[in-house]
Amino acid sequence: MxxxxxxxxxxxxxxxxxxxxxxxxxxxxxxxxxxxxxxxxxxxxxxxxxxxxxxxxxxxxxxxxxxxxxxxxxxxxxxxxxxxxxxxxxxxxxxxxxxxxxxxxxxxxxxxxxxxxxxxxxxxxxxxxxxxxxxxxxxxxxxxxxxxxxxxxxxxxxxxxxxxxxxxxxxTGSAHKMKLIMNFIAMGYAALYAEALTTAAKAGIAPQTVQKVIGSSRMANGFFETFMTGAVGRDREVHKFTITNAAKDLRYCAQMAMAGGMANPMGAAMRSMFAQAEAAGHGGDFVPQLADLFAAANGLDLADAVKRGA
The missing domain is CATH 3.40.50.720 (NAD(P)-binding Rossmann-like Domain)
Incomplete structure (x- = not known):
């Protein structure tokens, strides 16, 4: 050996x-x-x-x-x-x-x-x-x-x-640029899924239904699976990527966009959602918990909505 x-x-x-x-x-x-x-x-x-x-x-x-x-x-x-x-x-x-x-x-x-x-x-x-x-x-x-x-x-x-x-x-440097694009897409998913779960629950559709219907459709993907396992399945260990790290990556991506002389409207909306969560003291939470934080900001207890959906 x-x-x-x-x-x-x-x-x-x-x-x-x-x-x-x-x-x-x-x-x-x-x-x-x-x-x-x-x-x-x-x-x-x-x-x-x-x-x-x-x-x-x-x-x-x-x-x-x-x-x-x-x-x-x-x-x-x-x-x-x-x-x-x-x-x-x-x-x-x-x-x-x-x-x-x-x-x-x-x-x-x-x-x-x-x-x-x-x-x-x-x-x-x-x-x-x-x-x-x-x-x-x-x-x-x-x-x-x-x-x-x-x-x-x-x-x-x-x-x-x-x-x-x-x-x-x-x-050298190109892979870090590509990774920022990947995380831009991933955190866009996270922000979208968090808002979708609250919208659905407010409209009377159980979080489990969102997970099942989208998860069995052509809109499913690996990120959707881990995010929903965390947000709906309540498994905190499935997606260990912190809100602080996500916010940091979105800031880096915005800097890259500005260096290219382009607008970053979707990135701005995503940065705002993650920045609010981080400012509220939840930077150490994992990304799927963004769904709980967005729900709470809109008067919804997502964990309770999941229980009622069961």
Whole structure:
């Protein structure tokens, strides 16, 4: 086992939360030597240590001793801190280091960091994720990848450890742009579904009926299934993506739209709904709970409507 691992790239992983834990676990199981840096939640870190990972003292120390670093962080500010901090990745980077940033990040920040890492002989790849922590644990995530073709071919076996649907979008920064488009669509669904459930209940149609009728029609999709399982099925664990992260992604998408000199009317309406939920102290709730918050703002208890619908 040890001999097999030495033939594979040594991996560092920073950010082993909802998504990162499963990704790191799968890399270990596929034979990669692993270093991790966690955050305030020690449970996923301790679990990975029991699986054979070691804990790096700092991002700089990790950068000096591994071949590829994965980042799975909340936002661009977090990525910039890990990269540029006094004990950050750039401080320890050596020629040949690859950083795979799976964060849903601001593309402008990504391109700037890529230039800074390139000046030290390294390569930054943006590889944001699709799907949920369930697929992260199973190793079947979606991955959008931004980098040159040679780098893509080099890292493809590594990404295959945690992703099943992999798309090379274009150069560095392009995958983060594509991810913002994906989340723009997804959060549009969330806002639409939240309003639809309240509209239906106010009109005397049970939430379960909406779930059944739409879910069995050509309008069904994977996001609809998890959103309705959370909002109507009352399963809080099915779609672990916070309202705060959704609001952040919509802001990044608006910045991208403005940089392109275009209007963003649908995005503005979506940002308003998520911003209201976040301002009311519900940023830590998961996206399907947006349905409860919108219902409550319109004088409806969605959980009660579900009970009555049963």
């Amino acid at each position: 040890t001999e097999a691992r030495t033939e594979k790239p040594r991996i560092g992983f920073i950010g082993v939360g909802f998504m990162g834990h499963g990704m790191a676990k799968n890399l270990i199981e596929k034979g990669h030597a692993m270093q991790v840096i966690g955050n305030r939640n020690r449970q996923p870190v301790e679990d990975l240590l029991t699986r054979g990972a070691t804990e790096a003292a700092s991002p700089a120390a990790m950068a000096a001793s591994v071949d590829i670093i994965h980042l799975c962080l909340p936002n661009s500010a977090s990525v910039e801190a890990v990269m540029r901090g006094p004990d950050g990745i750039l401080a320890g980077a050596r020629p040949g280091l690859i950083v795979i940033d799976t964060t849903t990040a601001n593309p402008g920040s990504t391109v700037a960091l890529a230039e800074e890492l390139a000046a030290r002989g390294g390569t930054l790849v943006d590889a944001p994720l699709g799907r949920t922590p369930k697929e992260a644990e199973a190793g079947t995530l979606d991955a959008m990848v931004g980098c040159d073709e040679a780098t893509f071919q080099r890292i493809l076996p590594v990404i295959r450890c945690w992703a099943a649907n992999i798309n090379h979008v274009g150069p």
